[in-house]
Amino acid sequence: MKRVEAPKAPIKIQEITYHNHTRIDPYYWMNDRENPEVIQYLNKENDFLKANLAHTEPLQEKLYLEMKNRIKEDDESVPYYRDGYFYYTKFVKGGEYPVFCRKKDALQNREEVLLDVNQIAEGHEYFNVNAITLSYDQQLLAHAEDNIGRRIYTIKVKDLSTDTILTDEITEVTGNMVWANDNKTLFYSKQDPNTLRAFQVYRHTLGTPQEEDILVYEEADETFTCHVAKSKSKDFVFIVSESTVSSETRYLDAHQPTSSFQLIQERERDLEYSVEHFEDHFLILTNHQKASNYKLVKTPVANPQKEHWQDVVPHHQDTLLEGFEVFKQYLVLEERTNGLTKIQIMPWDGTESHYITFDDPTYTAWLGYNPQFDTTSLRFGYNSLTTPSSTYDYDMEVREKELLKQQEIQGGYDPSQYQSERTWAIAPDGTRVPISLVYKMDTFKKDGSNPLLQYAYGSYGFSTDAVFSSNRLSLLDRGFVFAIAHIRGGQEMGRHWYDDGKMLKKQNTFTDFIACSEHLINERYTSSKKLFAMGGSAGGMLMGTVINMRPELYQGVIAAVPFVDVVTTMLDESIPLTTGEFDEWGNPKSKDYYDYMLAYSPYDNVESKDYPHLLVTSGLHDSQVQYWEPTKWVAKLRDKKTDKNLLLLYTNMDAGHGGASGRFHALKETAMDYAFLIDLAAQT
DSSP states (O other), rough: OOOOOOOOOOOOOOEEEEEEEEOOOOOOOGTTOOOOOHHHHHHHHHHHHHTTTTGGGHHHHHHHHHHHBBSSSSSOOEEEETTTTTEEEEOOOOSSSSEEEEEEESSSSSEEEEEEHHHHHTTTSSOOOEEEEEEEOOOOHHHHEEEEEEOOOEEEEEEETEEEEEEEEEEEOSSOHHHHTSSSSEEEEEEEETOEEEEEEEEEEESGGGGGGGEEEEEEOOOHHHHEETTTTEEEEEEEEEEOOOOOEEETTTTTTTTEEEESSOOOOTTOOOOOOOTEEEEEEEEETOOOOOOEEEETSSSSSSGOHHHHHHBTTTTTEEEEEESEEEEEEEEETTTEEEEEEEEEOOOOOOEEEEEEESSEEEEEOOOOOOOOOEEEEEEESSSOOEEEEETTTTTEEEEEEEBBBBBBOOGGGEEEEEEEEEETTTTTEEEEEEEEEGOOTTTTTOOEEEEEOTTOOOOOOOOOTTTTTTTTTTTEEEEOOOOOOOOTTOOOHHHHSSSGGGGHHHHHHHHHHHHHHTTTTTOOOEEEEETTTTHHHHHHHHHOGGGOOOSSEEEESOOOHHHHHOOOOTTTTTTGGGGOOOTTTTTHHHHHHHHHHHHOOOOOOOOOOEEEETTTTTTSSSSHHHHHHHHHHHHHHHHHEEEEEEEETTTTTBSSSSHHHHHHHHHHHHHHHHHHHHOO
């Protein structure tokens, strides 16, 4: 393997003192993307990576073509029906971006192109449309676009009746928006220009300049964000304020957009609720009265405060109620039990409820987009580690499901060649932690000889479900096992799974992951010489912590946009996301949290010892994990580590947290990741 001299970052000592404790940060100076010295260093790191992976470039190209060729280029989604139109999204051959379309009355009728993102993305290295929304009469389309990757959007409006873009342009916003029912009023949320916290809601009237937009709500609490939403009935616009542990919702008659928003229930710490409208009631998903796994209540629209809340679906200790969908005759619940998702159908008339049945040992199912109210048909999605993404319609009356579409894998895919499993590791405190696995049967030997990629996230209550990936076949077909560690900090096993993996219990996330690694080695799915780990963002922090704790377990690690400088970032309230996450990580201005976070913060715990091979990825315009965190971390690791293993930093100079945009351009980064793993596996 070609070795070239690694970049050496200048050391410029910065002392950071808090709670009478001083930390030495030799790379604090990197916190300035306008500094030419920073850009020069990032370019040197990119050059170093390119030189060290040069011998894998033929493999990267092969992987890229493999993954690209599995994608059906001229593909389209299953249409959904909404008020006289069938809507769908399609991709055209050679196109990186979606084309939004519809047909009036019947699928045999003429296609109307609502928005071709390929056209508006021309000339941009990065481009993303994060939202589109239709007016009440379906003749106006608003979309939000970002051509940098920092998730700061511009809203534009198209008149579909004349196929023209209006002069209205709303800049520097979150992209979150809803129409009122007068077909001329648009509510949208706006972020603080420095912290990027969504904290304001404005009302815009078509044909007027943005400077005349009316501020209708401002969220003063810096630990909260706010956004707008609309009821399925289309009768109400909601302003939702929320923090990690509490929420508050206001509502307005969508037919009277200049009227005042009314409060449903004022915020209380540890009270969370979300709202939908049904007839003369609001239906509310809430943890009220210690319903840690949530319950569903109803309350009159005229008197929505919590003293009027009545249980519709009570709290269950062993079932997490994740969401619901309202129909005229049915209430549909999205649940999670023992780590698996379930869909329950409950008739409003009180007759027997039932569940949709699924067969895979580990899978995920979710409610699709269901805009129609008076129907017995439920749209839902399903896939597993061996089943490509599938769209179903389920007749709730006759209890039959119809497969409308399954993701087509070009070149062929035979699911019978692959095996998925679920196994359980035992954490240090005795907790059983589920692991989902998949491998190709003819390349797998349970003797420790297979390379294995262990993935996890483990934060924010985000459940990492067992989903199919056509890209992943490039690893499985080369003998890799892929494993998802469903560690605490997610919500796979219920709300307690999240609560036991955050704040002063965050260490459980890391020790769970290590326990899963040890289990996979002990059960001979792999060995430490063949074990690889991967995580991104908060999952990147996970990677940084576990390689500080148990570096000998892993041959190689990929840390994508990793949140690794935990204490310094959480002390800086000017950085995006900081204030809203005090109830996730803790506020280090409190000494208890300062000491606890300092004990696991990856950057602060880099030591002079051997580390695994490491590939770190970053985005210069990242608004969620600032580029300097992974950059500083790599610089410090270079200075401290005692091994001769690879340490590579790739910074996408044109993108943000999500990496490259487009269907195919992003595959080049995946190909680089996979080539890094495959090349290392071949050397052991």
